[in-house]
Amino acid sequence: MVWQPGPTRPRRGRAVTTDERTAAAAPRRGRPQGHGPGFETRRDEVIDIATTLFAERGYSGTSVSDLTAATGMGKGALYRYIESKENLLVEISARVMTPLVERTREVCALEESPLVKLRLISEAILAGIAERPDYVWVYEHDYRYLTGTNRTRFLAQRSAFEQPLLELGREAVAQGLFRDTDVRLLMFQFFSLHKQVAQWFHRGGGWGPEELSREYCRTLFNGFAADSADLAAVERRAAELRP
Amino acid sequence: MVWQPGPTRPRRGRAVTTDERTAAAAPRRGRPQGHGPGFETRRDEVIDIATTLFAERGYSGTSVSDLTAATGMGKGALYRYIESKENLLVEISARVMTPLVERTREVCALEESPLVKLRLISEAILAGIAERPDYVWVYEHDYRYLTGTNRTRFLAQRSAFEQPLLELGREAVAQGLFRDTDVRLLMFQFFSLHKQVAQWFHRGGGWGPEELSREYCRTLFNGFAADSADLAAVERRAAELRP
Incomplete structure (x- = not known):
């Protein structure tokens, strides 16, 4: 055949x-x-x-x-x-990323604060993982086996998802909602926290996407705001105790 | 032979x-x-x-x-x-976890605030990843191939690392430093953020362990504290816009 x-x-x-x-x-x-x-x-x-x-x-x-x-x-x-x-990897990646890129585009078109938009995208990421944990697991772990144009397309799609989020981070910094740090560093924290969830669902955390998204955004948005606690003292002590 | x-x-x-x-x-x-x-x-x-x-x-x-x-x-x-x-996986896991478990024990024995202790452990995790990114990558991705007593020992060692951190989270909640939420949820966020860093180093973020640890702990400690921003309005709007 x-x-x-x-x-x-x-x-x-x-x-x-x-x-x-x-x-x-x-x-x-x-x-x-x-x-x-x-x-x-x-x-x-x-x-x-x-x-x-x-x-x-x-x-x-x-x-x-x-x-x-x-x-x-x-x-x-x-x-x-x-x-x-x-090509199976291509299809698996598409099933993870296409709905997410679409939803991100939809959300970014809204007239809302960057925090509301990030909150909605956060929930879309977590809902995607909850719905298809194996797909996301494979996407995260095995994308490095993509070669040639498959790899180029994969990276382009990942970028199409990440760039608007970086833009939202920039807006939040400009509006004084997030502290004035390198926005890549802030958004990498946003990505990291969400990506690790595939493993968490496996280990039976028992929380749904909506609840996790609320908690995560609470941590990130409060955490990215100007300092609310005196962390300078923590830093001084840590510096003294560093090995 | x-x-x-x-x-x-x-x-x-x-x-x-x-x-x-x-x-x-x-x-x-x-x-x-x-x-x-x-x-x-x-x-x-x-x-x-x-x-x-x-x-x-x-x-x-x-x-x-x-x-x-x-x-x-x-x-x-x-x-x-x-x-x-x-047995290679066993050795790889040991090289990742043994120094980390040792350092955690050392730090937990100090008479310091839970925030200082978490900050020091955060830096130890990131320094370990920076020193041996491939080891951590394999540790994170391939531990599931461990079988029998190798697997049991692996899980015990992971637990020996995680349990003291959960305990530090509980202390921080008890002292009013962290909000009163399920401490597993807080510490899972702590773990998630740190674990994802192996990938970040690969992608060339350009930050060292000390700087990343300071930024991460700033986000997490501020984020875990009582709300500093009015996030209730964000939640209300997100609920209206949920698909």
């Missing part, structure tokens, strides 16, 4: 329903092979299965044989759906 | 000097094989090489053949140093 690569079409990520799974698991015999009505559904399911495997074993620890075994497909059929193993 | 497992001896992590590398790379011929003076040095070097490979390719993506190729050793000789591939 000759594998013909088709265009990569990142689709907005969403959960596969039980009905869809059932439908996909039992394709009608007699339908001509090709991009029939069930193709996208089945493709989503294959990507779902691959993501679970990557999250368990790592991208480089998962072989194409593992993928054929887990999907119950032959190699040829599998490649018709996934195009290539690396 | 029969491989005889010896006791695992986690040693306090430190960088291998150029002199040591040179010495290790050219073992004297004629020395009887065994745990001679160069053994530990050479072993450190092997673990260093393995860590670089794991950081690049992932633990599961690195084969024993990759390790023999990178170290220039035969399989038998390699195993004499590393005991097993999984």
Whole structure:
């Protein structure tokens, strides 16, 4: 069987329903092979299965044989759906980032304070992680296996998400809401805190995205404001006790 | 060649000097094989090489053949140093955690405010990451490949590090320095912010551990204090704008 690569079409990520799974698991015999009505559904399911495997074993620890075994497909059929193993990473990244970039664009168009916008984006990040923890895990851990134009596109999409947030940070500094520090340093703290949550959900923190977002933003927004406590004394003592 | 497992001896992590590398790379011929003076040095070097490979390719993506190729050793000789591939992860984790657990114990014994103690531990975490970013990367990403008693010991060591920090959080809440929230939620934010730094160093933020620790603790300590800004209005607006 000759594998013909088709265009990569990142689709907005969403959960596969039980009905869809059932439908996909039992394709009608007699339908001509090709991009029939069930193709996208089945493709989503294959990507779902691959993501679970990557999250368990790592991208480089998962072989194409593992993928054929887990999907119950032959190699040829599998490649018709996934195009290539690396393309799975592209699809996984798109399912993580596309909704987030869209929501960020939507939020940034609002006439609201930068704090309200950051709060909404914070919740979108956490909701995305809660909905698809394995996707985010793979996205975070295995993006380094992307090569060539896949890597370039990945970095461009990550930048498309991060740049508007840096801009919001700048606005907040300009409005005196955040202290006047290098805004990259502030926003890196914003990113760091949110990214680590995939692990937290795994470890069973028991909080939902809405609650976590409220707490995180409370910490960050208060923390980024001018000092409310006398931390100079803490710094002096730490300097004396440094090894 | 029969491989005889010896006791695992986690040693306090430190960088291998150029002199040591040179010495290790050219073992004297004629020395009887065994745990001679160069053994530990050479072993450190092997673990260093393995860590670089794991950081690049992932633990599961690195084969024993990759390790023999990178170290220039035969399989038998390699195993004499590393005991097993999984044992490399044990050694890597020990080099990350042992100095950190020691420093935490040291700091917690001081008669200081919980803020000063947390500030010192924060800097120790960041200094450890700056010194050995690859070790921390592997530690964070590949610990899930530990099995059996290796895994149990890993979790115990992680707990030995985290529990005193939770205790410091509780003290800070009791003293009114931190707001009265579930202390796990506060300290998870402390951990999250610090852990993500391995990635930040890779991306060239350009800040040193001392400066980052000061900034992070400023954010966290101010952020964990009672509200200094009116965030209730932000919450109300976010609730109205939630999708």
